[in-house]
Amino acid sequence: MATVSLIEYEDADPTVRQVYDDIMTTREVDWVNNFWKVLAVQPELLRRTWEGVKEVMAPGVLDPLTKEMIYLAVSVTNGCEYCINSHTAGARKKGMTDEMLSELMAVVGMANQTNALADGFQVEVDEAFR
Amino acid sequence: MATVSLIEYEDADPTVRQVYDDIMTTREVDWVNNFWKVLAVQPELLRRTWEGVKEVMAPGVLDPLTKEMIYLAVSVTNGCEYCINSHTAGARKKGMTDEMLSELMAVVGMANQTNALADGFQVEVDEAFR
Amino acid sequence: MATVSLIEYEDADPTVRQVYDDIMTTREVDWVNNFWKVLAVQPELLRRTWEGVKEVMAPGVLDPLTKEMIYLAVSVTNGCEYCINSHTAGARKKGMTDEMLSELMAVVGMANQTNALADGFQVEVDEAFR
Amino acid sequence: MATVSLIEYEDADPTVRQVYDDIMTTREVDWVNNFWKVLAVQPELLRRTWEGVKEVMAPGVLDPLTKEMIYLAVSVTNGCEYCINSHTAGARKKGMTDEMLSELMAVVGMANQTNALADGFQVEVDEAFR
Amino acid sequence: MATVSLIEYEDADPTVRQVYDDIMTTREVDWVNNFWKVLAVQPELLRRTWEGVKEVMAPGVLDPLTKEMIYLAVSVTNGCEYCINSHTAGARKKGMTDEMLSELMAVVGMANQTNALADGFQVEVDEAFR
Amino acid sequence: MATVSLIEYEDADPTVRQVYDDIMTTREVDWVNNFWKVLAVQPELLRRTWEGVKEVMAPGVLDPLTKEMIYLAVSVTNGCEYCINSHTAGARKKGMTDEMLSELMAVVGMANQTNALADGFQVEVDEAFR
Numbered sequence: 001m002a003t004v005s006l007i008e009y010e011d012a013d014p015t016v017r018q019v020y021d022d023i024m025t026t027r028e029v030d031w032v033n034n035f036w037k038v039l040a041v042q043p044e045l046l047r048r049t050w051e052g053v054k055e056v057m058a059p060g061v062l063d064p065l066t067k068e069m070i071y072l073a074v075s076v077t078n079g080c081e082y083c084i085n086s087h088t089a090g091a092r093k094k095g096m097t098d099e100m101l102s103e104l105m106a107v108v109g110m111a112n113q114t115n116a117l118a119d120g121f122q123v124e125v126d127e128a129f130r
Numbered sequence: 131m132a133t134v135s136l137i138e139y140e141d142a143d144p145t146v147r148q149v150y151d152d153i154m155t156t157r158e159v160d161w162v163n164n165f166w167k168v169l170a171v172q173p174e175l176l177r178r179t180w181e182g183v184k185e186v187m188a189p190g191v192l193d194p195l196t197k198e199m200i201y202l203a204v205s206v207t208n209g210c211e212y213c214i215n216s217h218t219a220g221a222r223k224k225g226m227t228d229e230m231l232s233e234l235m236a237v238v239g240m241a242n243q244t245n246a247l248a249d250g251f252q253v254e255v256d257e258a259f260r
Numbered sequence: 261m262a263t264v265s266l267i268e269y270e271d272a273d274p275t276v277r278q279v280y281d282d283i284m285t286t287r288e289v290d291w292v293n294n295f296w297k298v299l300a301v302q303p304e305l306l307r308r309t310w311e312g313v314k315e316v317m318a319p320g321v322l323d324p325l326t327k328e329m330i331y332l333a334v335s336v337t338n339g340c341e342y343c344i345n346s347h348t349a350g351a352r353k354k355g356m357t358d359e360m361l362s363e364l365m366a367v368v369g370m371a372n373q374t375n376a377l378a379d380g381f382q383v384e385v386d387e388a389f390r
Numbered sequence: 391m392a393t394v395s396l397i398e399y400e401d402a403d404p405t406v407r408q409v410y411d412d413i414m415t416t417r418e419v420d421w422v423n424n425f426w427k428v429l430a431v432q433p434e435l436l437r438r439t440w441e442g443v444k445e446v447m448a449p450g451v452l453d454p455l456t457k458e459m460i461y462l463a464v465s466v467t468n469g470c471e472y473c474i475n476s477h478t479a480g481a482r483k484k485g486m487t488d489e490m491l492s493e494l495m496a497v498v499g500m501a502n503q504t505n506a507l508a509d510g511f512q513v514e515v516d517e518a519f520r
Numbered sequence: 521m522a523t524v525s526l527i528e529y530e531d532a533d534p535t536v537r538q539v540y541d542d543i544m545t546t547r548e549v550d551w552v553n554n555f556w557k558v559l560a561v562q563p564e565l566l567r568r569t570w571e572g573v574k575e576v577m578a579p580g581v582l583d584p585l586t587k588e589m590i591y592l593a594v595s596v597t598n599g600c601e602y603c604i605n606s607h608t609a610g611a612r613k614k615g616m617t618d619e620m621l622s623e624l625m626a627v628v629g630m631a632n633q634t635n636a637l638a639d640g641f642q643v644e645v646d647e648a649f650r
Numbered sequence: 651m652a653t654v655s656l657i658e659y660e661d662a663d664p665t666v667r668q669v670y671d672d673i674m675t676t677r678e679v680d681w682v683n684n685f686w687k688v689l690a691v692q693p694e695l696l697r698r699t700w701e702g703v704k705e706v707m708a709p710g711v712l713d714p715l716t717k718e719m720i721y722l723a724v725s726v727t728n729g730c731e732y733c734i735n736s737h738t739a740g741a742r743k744k745g746m747t748d749e750m751l752s753e754l755m756a757v758v759g760m761a762n763q764t765n766a767l768a769d770g771f772q773v774e775v776d777e778a779f780r
Contacts, residue, residue: 521772521774522771522772522773522774523771523772524771551778553776553778553779554773554774554775554776555764555767555768555773558767558771558773559767559771561771569763569764569767572760572763573760573764576753576756576757576760577757577760580749580753581747581749581750581753582719582750582753582754582757586716586719587753587757589712589716589720590719590720590723590754590757590758590761591757591760591761593720593723593724593727594723594724594727594757594758594761594762594765595761595765597723597724597727597728598727598762598765598769600765600768600769601775602768602769602773602774602775603761603764603765603768605775605779605780606775606776606779607761608779609778609779617711619710619711620711620712623706623710623711623712623717624712624720626706627706627707627712627717627720627721627724628720628724630702630703630706630707630721631720631721631724631725631728631733631737632724632728633699633702634685634699634703634733635724635725635728635730635733637685637688637689637699638685638730638732638733639728639730639732641652641653641654641688641689641691642651642652642653643652643684643685643688643732644651644652644684644732645684645731645732645735645736646683646684646736648681648683648739649683649735649736649738649739650735
């Protein structure tokens, strides 16, 4: 259960509604997920976070699906339940199949393993990598 | 400085040399980086880790560059210096430009921020995401 | 569900009861939360942990509310569900409002983002900061 | 060594210079630290990150020193060398003494310990905390 | 709820069944836990992960119970709910008592505390330790 | 470089000296490592931390070497450079060989991998494990 009250659309002030509207328009959905309803406790936090996410996740030199998968890889490494669920759903919507998810997880698992080994033995960075 | 002695090619036993040879052939390089020279302290650990990395990083439904960028995203989130340096180098070799690296980091940074916010407010997973 | 049995007051031996009594007196409450009932599986672990927490969280050059908010910031970064809930409750009891919580989370989120960026690009520490 | 080239003021384009100027004005310093010179590899990443930090760290219901200490607590928990050094310096500039730093670290250390204990025994959240 | 469908024995293809059989034989149990049923979404990921775990957890210079406790210590530090539960159960099956679990957790808690303190104050590694 | 000044024995007040003496006596060494010289900035933090470490690391139902290896496993997972170096040295002094270290790291690496996979696919805890 969230540690603050969720702000529903009908109870939201104009600033918050404007962000909610933009979220629904940008994502082509007719509802707002809990994450934003929680941030609305402080409208500036909501607005700033949404604008950041919108800019960062827009198509660029990396395509939106690749970005979603990178987002998911970070969320898994941090063990964030909400984020793993929402970004798995987000990536599937953008075309991620079970096979792609499995390959992604295989890379994430392997990276977590070798990160531990490199730190664990205190391996020095090769000159060629700098 | 590594906490065990690095095993150089000329001092390696046949099992270790075979892995070193396979690393150089697979990656089309003429040297072996420190990570593997440290794992060689236990030849089975070296062999198992290399075979895992080789399989996981091979082209699949995800292309090798996407996999390298996911690997890098995990390494950044874990703050692993060796891994950040080696996988930045690895991704550049496969075609990652400064612009791609910047977009990748922007996503990784944003994901770490919203992971903290979702955990921090204990946001409940929306039914639609499960 | 906890991985060990919780020790309730009525089943506790004198050493454990003494700690439970001290917790209730110090915090001016008439109940003991699950965290301590779990640590009571090893009375010395309970006693040592409680004495540490009591000393560290006592008023010092930092006031108790600031300390609770710092505790919460760490718990969020670690993604510890129990700790986020208990220290959000603890900080509210000491006067934290929704607005303060939101500013705290905004800082915690931003710190997690820039930590990732600084590690991700392997930024060198400026001489002026050392 | 950073994985991208640092952009110095004299080599920066107008957008980047404007951010550098704002950083120096806001912080009342005559130099720009490495973190920003690295982000300048992508001017939008620089601008967005700086504006976020500026807004979040401005005086609010929490004072700037408290915010710096929370930032430091997160950086320590993530083990981010750059961030620990820069935010320790930042907090000292805003008035943090050795005694305050020690109390902060004592809280951060204790929180990391009890976070592990709460997760380790899988303690259930008390109803009273929800 | 898992983000992919679990593959039950009766629906599994021969490759997956062979791994399931080996898990049950090796562990002397008549069921397969959810972790493997999820990895079966990609049979190669299942096979590779199981073979790695089987090799690593086999008796060596470290005995199986010590290995399980080390596995648990890592899982606690990462806050992985599934892993904490499964490896606490696994270690108990191999002989871990409540008293051993408590001592293990006391070490894990203390290590997380002093890790934070060492990072927090940026303590330099003594020459004698290198 | 540490963010506070190290307190050397000759400059230490009696409380600090008493802890330093106890560290040297308990560990049968004639020097004090940097970690303690940094904590001495706040004598109570030094005393409390040392007494905690001394109690937790004393022989119990787990032997001192097993405890050191668990400490090291946590330090690796957190990526704490100081702690990895000091506890690798500590474990070696208590008898850890290169072969034991390699097996320990193999377990730590594997645990970090499967932790990510269990979190990544959001595997539900089996009833049998609770």
